[in-house]
Amino acid sequence: MASTSTATHAPMSSRWQQFYQLTKPRVVQLIVFCAVIGMALAIPGLPSGAQWGVIVAATAGIWLVAGAAAAFNCLVEEKIDAKMKRTAWRATAKGQLSHAQTLSFSVALCAVGSAILWFYVNPLTMWLTFATFVGYAVIYTVILKPLTPQNIVIGGASGAMPPVLGWAALRGEVGPEAMLLCLIIFLWTPPHFWALALYRTEDYRKAGLPMLPVTHGADYTKLQIVLYTWILLAATLLPFLTGMSGWFYLIAAVVLGLAFCAHAIKLWRHYSDEFARKTFWFSIWYLSLLFAALLIDHYLPA
Ligand code: HEM
Numbered sequence: 499m500a501s502t503s504t505a506t507h508a509p510m511s512s513r514w515q516q517f518y519q520l521t522k523p524r525v526v527q528l529i530v531f532c533a534v535i536g537m538a539l540a541i542p543g544l545p546s547g548a549q550w551g552v553i554v555a556a557t558a559g560i561w562l563v564a565g566a567a568a569a570f571n572c573l574v575e576e577k578i579d580a581k582m583k584r585t586a587w588r589a590t591a592k593g594q595l596s597h598a599q600t601l602s603f604s605v606a607l608c609a610v611g612s613a614i615l616w617f618y619v620n621p622l623t624m625w626l627t628f629a630t631f632v633g634y635a636v637i638y639t640v641i642l643k644p645l646t647p648q649n650i651v652i653g654g655a656s657g658a659m660p661p662v663l664g665w666a667a668l669r670g671e672v673g674p675e676a677m678l679l680c681l682i683i684f685l686w687t688p689p690h691f692w693a694l695a696l697y698r699t700e701d702y703r704k705a706g707l708p709m710l711p712v713t714h715g716a717d718y719t720k721l722q723i724v725l726y727t728w729i730l731l732a733a734t735l736l737p738f739l740t741g742m743s744g745w746f747y748l749i750a751a752v753v754l755g756l757a758f759c760a761h762a763i764k765l766w767r768h769y770s771d772e773f774a775r776k777t778f779w780f781s782i783w784y785l786s787l788l789f790a791a792l793l794i795d796h797y798l799p800a
């Protein structure tokens with residue numbers, strides 16, 4: 499039988515698919531990956547049996563609360579999302595999911611995730627993860643995003659938290675090493691996002707959001723991307739300089755960092771939307787590979 503396309507009668511599988519997409523699965527996968535690296539780096543050598551249990555619970559809990567934050571963002575921004583090509587397909591933007599459905603989904607994910615963290619990990623990780631939820635879903639989405647072009651710089655602090663959450667899960671405290679990884683993601687976020695904002699400027703203008711290319715123009719944004727990539731490169735040397743990571747990591751950080759700087763400089767000097775898109779995707783590969791290098795380095799014999 500042909501399925502109806504009305505919102506309330508969507509077939510179950512596509513309804514689940516709609517809810518799943520609200521969790522911004524691919525962004526959250528990288529967030530969880532960074533949290534897992536934070537967990538691995540928090541303990542010397544391979545995890546013991548009990549530590550595996552904590553790792554699985556912390557991964558599930560952080561995943562669920564991050565998904566809840568993303569769904570809450572979709573709920574708050576349904577009108578804005580409807581105005582932008584990139585996001586108009588979301589079920590919330592199309593009115594295919596009611597406010598009550600989306601809110602219940604977000605609250606349920608957040609509650610289950612928080613309970614897992616509380617009972618199977620530790621209260622500190624639960625509170626830090628919940629603070630991250632509030633940082634993204636409320637402080638960034640509701641307050642900063644419509645207010646200032648520095649929205650993603652300040653709001654990026656919540657996206658940078660995953661290694662701290664992972665570290666806290668295994669150690670029960672927040673160490674300077676975890677803060678260093680947090681700093682790296684914090685500095686990575688502006689070039690990551692502004693590369694996208696450059697080729698999506700019209701979308702953001704139409705939606706009335708004060709993103710940097712809208713308020714300060716493309717040239718200023720490109721310059722900021724160059725500055726951030728160089729500062730990021732310097733910050734990524736710190737794990738080696740502080741003895742936290744070894745030569746393998748250092749080589750990876752320098753090669754990846756120089757490649758990111760080269761993208762930023764090329765973007766600045768010979769701009770095209772196509773290259774801005776490439777730079778955005780490179781930023782995702784950059785962070786994934788940098789964190790993979792931290793992990794490999796951690797397990798290499800000294
Ligand atoms: C406030 C901070 C951040 C902002 C404003 C931001 C912005 C964005 C936007 C707008 C997209 C959508 C691209 C599209 O679908 O066209 C995106 C994609 C992505 N972001 Fe971020 N991001 C932030 C932080 C992060 C963090 C912390 C991570 C991971 C650690 C991350 C990982 C990703 C990934 C993997 C994608 C690709 C998603 C896909 O494949 O569709 N982002 N980001």
Ligand SMILES: CC(C)=CCC/C(C)=C/CC/C(C)=C/COP(=O)(O)OP(=O)(O)O
Binds near residue numbers: 525560568575634
């Ligand atoms: C608990 C925990 C670890 C929470 C993590 C918070 C989180 C999901 C951060 C990711 C940041 C993100 C999806 C930004 C997208 O920007 P946007 O919302 O401006 O993008 P949009 O225009 O696609 O909605």
